[in-house]
Amino acid sequence: MNIPDCPLPTQPTDCITLAHGGGGRMTNRLIESIFYPAFANQWLEQAHDGATLPMPHSRLAFTTDSFVVSPLFFPGGNIGDLAVNGTVNDLLCCGATPLYLSAAFILEEGLPLDTLRQVVQAMREAATRAGVSIVTGDTKVVEHGKCDGLYINTSGIGLVPGNIEIGLHRVQKGDAVIVTGPIGNHGVSILSTREGLNFETTIESDTAALTHIVSNLLAGVPDVHMLRDPTRGGLSSTLNEIAEGAGVTITLDEQSLPIEPPVRAACDLLGLDPLYVANEGILLIFLPDEHAEQALHIIRNDPHGKGARLIGHVTDDRRPEVLLELALGQTRVLDMLSGEQLPRIC
Amino acid sequence: MNIPDCPLPTQPTDCITLAHGGGGRMTNRLIESIFYPAFANQWLEQAHDGATLPMPHSRLAFTTDSFVVSPLFFPGGNIGDLAVNGTVNDLLCCGATPLYLSAAFILEEGLPLDTLRQVVQAMREAATRAGVSIVTGDTKVVEHGKCDGLYINTSGIGLVPGNIEIGLHRVQKGDAVIVTGPIGNHGVSILSTREGLNFETTIESDTAALTHIVSNLLAGVPDVHMLRDPTRGGLSSTLNEIAEGAGVTITLDEQSLPIEPPVRAACDLLGLDPLYVANEGILLIFLPDEHAEQALHIIRNDPHGKGARLIGHVTDDRRPEVLLELALGQTRVLDMLSGEQLPRIC
Missing domain, CATH: 3.30.1330.10 (PurM-like, N-terminal domain)
Known part of the structure; x- marks a missing residue:
């Protein structure tokens, strides 16, 4: 019988660190090294949030x-x-x-x-x-x-429903990537409350159930390939998970990313990259590009979807990575969050 | 916005106490005063563990x-x-x-x-x-x-399965009450480990999934009215919940209660009543008395059911209470656990 104590980490590689809960690479490594091998079955291997x-x-x-x-x-x-x-x-x-x-x-x-x-x-x-x-x-x-x-x-x-098939296996080259609202609000709201920071505008969490957006979307467009909420680890980590799981390159257009000015200002002040900040009331949607306009129209009709934007595309199916096309035409690789940015965000 | 602190209880009636987690009357009061009114729906009101x-x-x-x-x-x-x-x-x-x-x-x-x-x-x-x-x-x-x-x-x-109907509404006068094994082992095992107590015999938790007992039972007897695992709060609290929920009197025969001698000895030493100690590998079964013998036969064929006993009957349907018939013929009322006996037992 082993009755372990729970010391502060003296050997970080052998102990749980806050980074294991950050929703980035360390979280994935923990899941892949400990949970998946132990509980292996076809449903868990869908590697989805449900x-x-x-x-x-x-x-x-x-x-x-x-x-x-x-x-x-x-x-x-x-x-x-x-x-x-x-x-x-x-x-x-x-x-x-x-x-x-x-x-x-x-x-x-x-x-x-x-x-x-x-x-x-x-x-x-x-x-x-x-x-x-x-x-x-x-x-x-x-x-x-x-x-x-x-x-x-x-x-x-x-x-x-019988006709719905959503998952990593459906993500394919040519898919449009839509986000249903501005990014970073939840994480910045939590952090500024926690740190007692007062900005000119109170930044509110975006927490919301997006039932109506999704039901209207699934009823209104012929096909949706993938849905995911970019919570812990933010937009970048979630897109990296999808890129890795589906084996595709996702290319984002930096200028199309919806970030509210107060969130951007708070991130600058706090030294945070909004692409890695948690969200609780937006979804990432992958679907055939020809349905993107129709989808945006449907989403923007919902109070929680007014800020929806087409932010990029699946541009290749040979290399799993996420690229960000910058304003001046350069491209940089967006990696998964490594470690933890903001603990206890959800 | 309200950011509450979590002080040690200075006003016990307004704060969570360990007793709220004990599985007895305080737990029930918390559930009934806060959770049920808020989440009210017919399924929650089944008041079952699932x-x-x-x-x-x-x-x-x-x-x-x-x-x-x-x-x-x-x-x-x-x-x-x-x-x-x-x-x-x-x-x-x-x-x-x-x-x-x-x-x-x-x-x-x-x-x-x-x-x-x-x-x-x-x-x-x-x-x-x-x-x-x-x-x-x-x-x-x-x-x-x-x-x-x-x-x-x-x-x-x-x-x-379509033909199975288990719940408080099925419990009725005349039902036999069976327990599938000896009581108190889990709680005594946890407490003696926690307190560093060494008894002559190591008392092991009874933790086990009783899948085979239940599937054989449901296949082998024509009708089962109620199944419940007497975890936190022990046998007495669980039976009180059933008596209250079904509006019946349950009468137990003290001499038939299966308690292993080391568990009884440890309870004596620790000042615990085994009827209030948590179990994790036994079930209470209510079914028509005429099927009790057959049920016991089926249960005892399973390694986890060797100690199964008929421990009492539903004797009345006018007064919700649990009675214990003592060896010398007297009867005492068994109440629900009031407060907590052993915290963090499961």
Whole structure:
């Protein structure tokens, strides 16, 4: 029997570091070296944020996420609506109609019940907006100092319509890449709240469930190849995962990237690259280029999609990489986040 | 915007206490006062450890549990197999065939990767034994001191066969109550490991997935009314939940309760009542009395069911309570656990 202690990392390569949770290369390495080999099966190997599962007469999407965001409350939301929206969006990215959520709470001894009530109320409202029911749950309490207020896990189930096929295997040369809104808002909101920074404009998290955008999109264009929400690790890391998983080159046009001026200014001040900052209310969409205009039209009709932009294309299928075409015509390689930029962002 | 702090409880009624996680009356009160009103829907109101959900052409069981057991490793298991077995058993208690599990990890900065590997390996083996696939997951890392090594959430999906109907509404006067094995082993194992106690015999956790017992039982007897695993709060709290939920009196025969002598001795020494100690590898089964013998025969054929016993009956349907008939003929009321007996037991 082995009862391990949990020391601060003296041998960083043998211990968990914050970078393992950053959503970049270290996170991927951890998943690939420890979780995939242990749990190997065809569904996990879809390497998506949720699994699409065969059931008699239907296909299910199933996904899980724990939320450990700090602080618990931030401009534009709190851990509660974040936990609902995040899991709903992961189901949407499977092409599923989100139906049912679970909610599991790890509570720290001493947490004010009023805080819990506010969080739960936000979950309720978010679930109603997203059209899902929270149908099962769990509550654990740990001693003071063994958690940070509260952590929430939400898992979700949705039904995937028969004609929908979304996944890395569908991404192909010629695909247009659309983002449904401006990038960087969530991460910058969290960080400035945490650091007590006051900008002229309060930067709000973009946390939102994008149910209507996705359902209108899937109903309105003939084919969608890939959907993914660029959360931890930001746009760059998510696109790198897609490039690697699909074996394609994705080329972005720097000038088309939607970044709000206050977010850009805050990133400059904080030394952050907005391409690596987490988002919680936008999606990346890959689809045949000929449907891009129609898709943009549909997305922009939604309040959460007003800032949608065509940001690039899949330009090659021989080399897995993400390229950024700069304003003056040069090109630079966008790598995956290496390590952690902003811990506890979701 | 409200950024609450998490102080040690100065006003206990307004703050989370360890008792809120004990699986007894305080846990129930928290769920009933905060979670149920917020998330109200017919599936949550089944008040079971998982929800049975309608899907086109089938019914799904869906359940979630976070595991925060301390220590991570204990005689008979670790947090990994506990996390798989616990969720599998909750699906079984819905009458479902367990199919798919999610695994979400909250890791503490500094956790040795080798510890994570051991836990993940145990999960893999437990999943294989239980016949389920771990199909989706999530990894978060929090700073040193914001967790206790690692916490795991597993959610699970199973299919409920058309002819199976298990739930509080089926429990009725005349039902026999069977327990599939001796009680108290898991809680006593955890506590003695935590306290560094050495008994003559090492008491092992009973953690196990009871897939075969349940599938053989459902195939072998014409009707099963209720299944539940008596985890936190122990046998007494679980039976009280059932008595309250179904509005019935459950009468137990003290002499029939299976308690292994070392567990009884350890409980005496530790001042614990084995009826309130958590279990992780046994089930309570309610079914028509005329099938009890057949059920016991089936259960005892399984390695995890050798100690199965008929422990009592549903004796009335007018008063929700649990009675214990003592050896000398007196009867005492068994209440739900009030507060917490053993924190971080699962």
